[in-house]
Amino acid sequence: MTTTSVETSSALYAVVDLGSNSFHMLITRQLADSVQVVDRVKRKVRLAAGLNSDNILSEQAMAKGLECLSFFAERLQDIPKNNIRIVATATLRLAVNRADFITKAELILGHSISLLSGIAEAEYIYLGVAHTNCSADRRLVLDIGGASTELIVGHGFTIKKAHSLNMGCVTFNQQYFPEGTLTADNFSRAIAAAELTIKAIKTEFCDIGWQCVLGGSGTMQALAEILIYQHKPTVISLNFLYQVQAELQTFDNISHINLPGLSTERSPVIASGLAILIALFKQFAIEKLTLSSGALREGLLYEMLPDSHSINIRQRTISALSQRFHVDQQHAQSIKQQVSIIFTQLKNTWDLPNDNAFEILQASCDLHEIGLLLEYKYHQRHSAYILKHADLAGFSQSDRQLLVTFVSLYKGDINQALIEQQASIDAKYAMKLLIILRLAVILCRRRKDDKLPNYQITANDKSLNLFLSATWLKQHALISDELKQENVHLNRLGYTLNIKC
Numbered sequence: 209m210t211t212t213s214v215e216t217s218s219a220l221y222a223v224v225d226l227g228s229n230s231f232h233m234l235i236t237r238q239l240a241d242s243v244q245v246v247d248r249v250k251r252k253v254r255l256a257a258g259l260n261s262d263n264i265l266s267e268q269a270m271a272k273g274l275e276c277l278s279f280f281a282e283r284l285q286d287i288p289k290n291n292i293r294i295v296a297t298a299t300l301r302l303a304v305n306r307a308d309f310i311t312k313a314e315l316i317l318g319h320s321i322s323l324l325s326g327i328a329e330a331e332y333i334y335l336g337v338a339h340t341n342c343s344a345d346r347r348l349v350l351d352i353g354g355a356s357t358e359l360i361v362g363h364g365f366t367i368k369k370a371h372s373l374n375m376g377c378v379t380f381n382q383q384y385f386p387e388g389t390l391t392a393d394n395f396s397r398a399i400a401a402a403e404l405t406i407k408a409i410k411t412e413f414c415d416i417g418w419q420c421v422l423g424g425s426g427t428m429q430a431l432a433e434i435l436i437y438q439h440k441p442t443v444i445s446l447n448f449l450y451q452v453q454a455e456l457q458t459f460d461n462i463s464h465i466n467l468p469g470l471s472t473e474r475s476p477v478i479a480s481g482l483a484i485l486i487a488l489f490k491q492f493a494i495e496k497l498t499l500s501s502g503a504l505r506e507g508l509l510y511e512m513l514p515d516s517h518s519i520n521i522r523q524r525t526i527s528a529l530s531q532r533f534h535v536d537q538q539h540a541q542s543i544k545q546q547v548s549i550i551f552t553q554l555k556n557t558w559d560l561p562n563d564n565a566f567e568i569l570q571a572s573c574d575l576h577e578i579g580l581l582l583e584y585k586y587h588q589r590h591s592a593y594i595l596k597h598a599d600l601a602g603f604s605q606s607d608r609q610l611l612v613t614f615v616s617l618y619k620g621d622i623n624q625a626l627i628e629q630q631a632s633i634d635a636k637y638a639m640k641l642l643i644i645l646r647l648a649v650i651l652c653r654r655r656k657d658d659k660l661p662n663y664q665i666t667a668n669d670k671s672l673n674l675f676l677s678a679t680w681l682k683q684h685a686l687i688s689d690e691l692k693q694e695n696v697h698l699n700r701l702g703y704t705l706n707i708k709c
Contacts, residue, residue, distance in 0.1 A: 228256035228299040228354025242528030256299045256355040256378035265303040298356035326372025330358035336507030342602040345419035352425040354378035377481035388462035402487030424500035427481030430474040437469025441631030442605040444497040499605040521602035533578040544573035546648035572614035592616040606632040678709040
């Protein structure tokens with residue numbers, strides 16, 4: 209029997225991030241143009257808590273970190289060394305005795321560790337966002353770590369400005385919430401200290417400017433989970449941050465925190481992370497922040513993969529899902545074509561911009577039937593579930609919400625609450641895009657391109673006129689009846705669909 213070496217047979221890639229709060233290991237597999245996560249391991253080491261005032265890392269903290277790495281080493285031994293990146297961040301940048309830890313860690317892992325500078329960490333965080341979020345806008349990216357906070361402004365894969373500040377949720381926790389005490393005064397001191405630190409770099413960032421703000425650190429993810437628990441859009445605002453602060457202040461100590469939707473492992477550093485985020489919102493006049501799908505680990509990962517910059521992020525995700533769930537791609541393309549035709553005809557009357565929402569609408573054409581692989585009867589529910597929980601590189605959390613809304617409502621009854629709950633676009637605009645999708649799906653019911661009609665469609669704010677030939681309608685009695693039923697659905701929402709010959 210011949211054996212194939214691991215180096216040539218394995219398609220696995222691994223990234224290990226020795227963070228100040230947690231150690232993370234991400235293991236993925238490259239499948240064609242897509243990336244599949246096959247394993248994630250996370251341990252709350254809280255390494256930054258082991259730094260004293262002289263920046264000496266305690267033996268106890270090092271022992272805890274090395275124990276965690278012994279767990280990681282077992283999983284890494286079967287992955288090609290060229291496919292592994294291991295990095296250390298803020299705490300080990302600060303620790304004067306970091307060489308002691310890194311030497312022992314490299315022996316355990318059997319692999320070298322790169323100590324990232326603050327700027328390098330910020331740049332990889334931005335690349336992680338760029339590789340997993342599709343946006344034509346210039347964006348401000350924020351990441352609050354255990355001992356540092358990174359801020360980056362960029363466009364596409366181009367970084368305009370990057371900075372790393374020496375403040376994090378673990379170090380601020382020790383400085384401003386001594387022995388876990390939660391008081392209004394402690395919050396005020398922490399927020400003021402963070403604002404003072406941010407002011408030093410505020411002007412150079414504001415001079416560049418941005419159109420959207422993204423964040424992906426644990427603090428922001430924890431806050432998003434609270435919003436999800438409350439059945440609210442995962443869009444973070446300053447008012448929401450103040451609400452969480454007020455709720456936290458009802459507890460006298462961090463150890464007593466019990467907020468619905470907040471995990472117990474995040475509770476110990478939520479107050480300090482929240483204080484830093486409030487300061488960022490105030491200093492940069494941020495109105496809203498959405499979650500990013502990727503950050504440091506994804507930045508390191510994608511930069512290892514060949515030709516990662518040349519592949520369209522969203523199309524890579526759509527293609528992978530379409531293949532995995534055996535979507536009828538020819539039918540999806542037909543619907544997408546009809547969506548474009550109807551959109552173009554209504555563009556001026558309905559004042560429809562050719563923006564990110566239209567791209568999400570097109571993606572819904574590709575993915576609306578992925579649930580058919582499970583069963584027909586509830587396939588819309590299955591499609592929505594898959595899209596809620598799948599790795600959707602190229603789609604932000606608000607993008608995902610809009611996509612799920614379109615897929616959930618592309619036919620049948622229209623639940624207006626779903627349209628209003630998504631936070632990506634105005635509900636009225638979302639309704640108009642949904643109508644376009646629903647009409648395109650009905651017109652493509654025969655699933656044959658050569659049977660599609662020639663038609664014209666006009667509209668005012670709440671009424672549509674669809675002009676079809678009487679002969680075609682007679683030959684397609686089912687589609688004709690479905691158009692009549694669609695008028696019933698739209699009537700319930702105040703819209704009218706008139707079929708004219």
